[in-house]
Amino acid sequence: MKKVTLVLSDGTKFHGKSFGYDAPVAGEVVFNTAMMGYPESLTDPSYAGQLMTLTFPLVGNYGVPPFTFEENGLPTFMESDKIYASAIIVNDYSEQYSHWNAVESLADWLKREKVPGITDIDTRELTKVLREHGVMMGKILFDDEPDNIPEANYEGVNFVDQVSCKEIIRYNEGAGKKVVLVDCGVKANIIRCLINRGVEVIRVPWNYDYTDMDFDGLFLANGPGDPDMCEDAVNIIRKQISQSRKPICGICMGNQLLSKAAGATIYKLKYGHRSHNQPVRMVGTNNCYITSQNHGYAVDAKTLDNDWEELFVNMNDGSNEGIRHKVNPWFSSQFHPEACSGPVDTEFMFDKFVETLK
Numbered sequence: 084m085k086k087v088t089l090v091l092s093d094g095t096k097f098h099g100k101s102f103g104y105d106a107p108v109a110g111e112v113v114f115n116t117a118m119m120g121y122p123e124s125l126t127d128p129s130y131a132g133q134l135m136t137l138t139f140p141l142v143g144n145y146g147v148p149p150f151t152f153e154e155n156g157l158p159t160f161m162e163s164d165k166i167y168a169s170a171i172i173v174n175d176y177s178e179q180y181s182h183w184n185a186v187e188s189l190a191d192w193l194k195r196e197k198v199p200g201i202t203d204i205d206t207r208e209l210t211k212v213l214r215e216h217g218v219m220m221g222k223i224l225f226d227d228e229p230d231n232i233p234e235a236n237y238e239g240v241n242f243v244d245q246v247s248c249k250e251i252i253r254y255n256e257g258a259g260k261k262v263v264l265v266d267c268g269v270k271a272n273i274i275r276c277l278i279n280r281g282v283e284v285i286r287v288p289w290n291y292d293y294t295d296m297d298f299d300g301l302f303l304a305n306g307p308g309d310p311d312m313c314e315d316a317v318n319i320i321r322k323q324i325s326q327s328r329k330p331i332c333g334i335c336m337g338n339q340l341l342s343k344a345a346g347a348t349i350y351k352l353k354y355g356h357r358s359h360n361q362p363v364r365m366v367g368t369n370n371c372y373i374t375s376q377n378h379g380y381a382v383d384a385k386t387l388d389n390d391w392e393e394l395f396v397n398m399n400d401g402s403n404e405g406i407r408h409k410v411n412p413w414f415s416s417q418f419h420p421e422a423c424s425g426p427v428d429t430e431f432m433f434d435k436f437v438e439t440l441k
């Protein structure tokens with residue numbers, strides 16, 4: 084294992100070893116406090132451009148599931164067709180793995196997909212640094228090579244355009260109600276959750292104008308990077324809500340884009356929410372849900388237009404976790420009701436959306 088150094092933009096250094104693909108890389112360093120789920124997180128397109136730090140110390144001990152695909156083209160066990168995170172940073176990589184569904188080690192997968200992975204990093208200390216300072220850009224450098232990789236940008240990059248599908252893809256054709264799914268970097272389990280509820284899904288590129296298409300409801304998916312880069316998508320949502328009352332539901336980036344269309348502004352959280360145990364309260368009730376999350380930006384709910392209101396709020400920091408329109412069937416969550424990985428307590432969001440289609 085080659086020796087590496089993780090250098091943060093404030094100069095802080097962490098020394099470790101490479102266990103994935105041996106190449107230097109730069110990106111935004113974020114932390115995820117979930118205890119498992121690295122195959123799903125690595126293939127979540129919302130991690131594009133980021134070096135994903137895991138606080139749970141032992142990583143790799145259950146290996147990696149096979150990259151098989153269902154008849155409808157969706158991956159059976161992963162959230163997309165490849166690794167989207169720029170790198171993974173762990174404390175104690177387990178070289179031995181054991182699981183009924185594992186076909187290879189995490190190291191072999193990373194090498195095959197040319198994604199760096201580093202171990203022997205004190206990821207809890209690294210997380211404390213990020214919590215104090217806020218997320219930072221960083222580089223993984225090889226100790227025996229000069230630093231000759233360019234600085235990376237995160238804010239100001241349209242990652243959604245890089246990861247969205249380029250043409251329309253249909254699932255469950257002829258099933259009944261038709262849902263247009265705006266693909267900002269959609270996780271496969273959002274599509275599974277929709278087709279399992281018997282609807283047809285028409286997946287369109289993030290900036291596709293669907294407003295004149297024949298459909299029954301609109302679903303706005305998750306996606307990487309700064310929502311302020313997606314003005315085109317916001318303008319199309321504005322056009323849609325000005326001409327029709329058809330149901331709309333959004334998740335994560337979808338919550339942010341719907342909120343922007345509803346007049347709200349977005350800000351960057353100090354260190355984001357990335358875990359399986361984010362407590363979220365439904366506004367106006369005492370119902371609290373434990374949710375799966377992966378986001379770095381948040382909606383400033385105070386800036387929503389008057390005909391919209393907050394639907395969920397985060398119990399840790401009070402930030403917005405979802406919105407709804409006061410009259411029309413338009414609502415969204417900042418958390419991930421499709422989980423994958425994480426708790427499935429909020430899958431009712433899909434039930435609610437499909438009910439409103441009928």
Ligand SMILES: NC(=O)CC[C@H](N)C(=O)O
Nearest residue numbers: 305306308335336379380
């Ligand atoms: N998972 C997502 O959709 C994330 C949305 C957005 N990229 C953020 O970080 O806030």
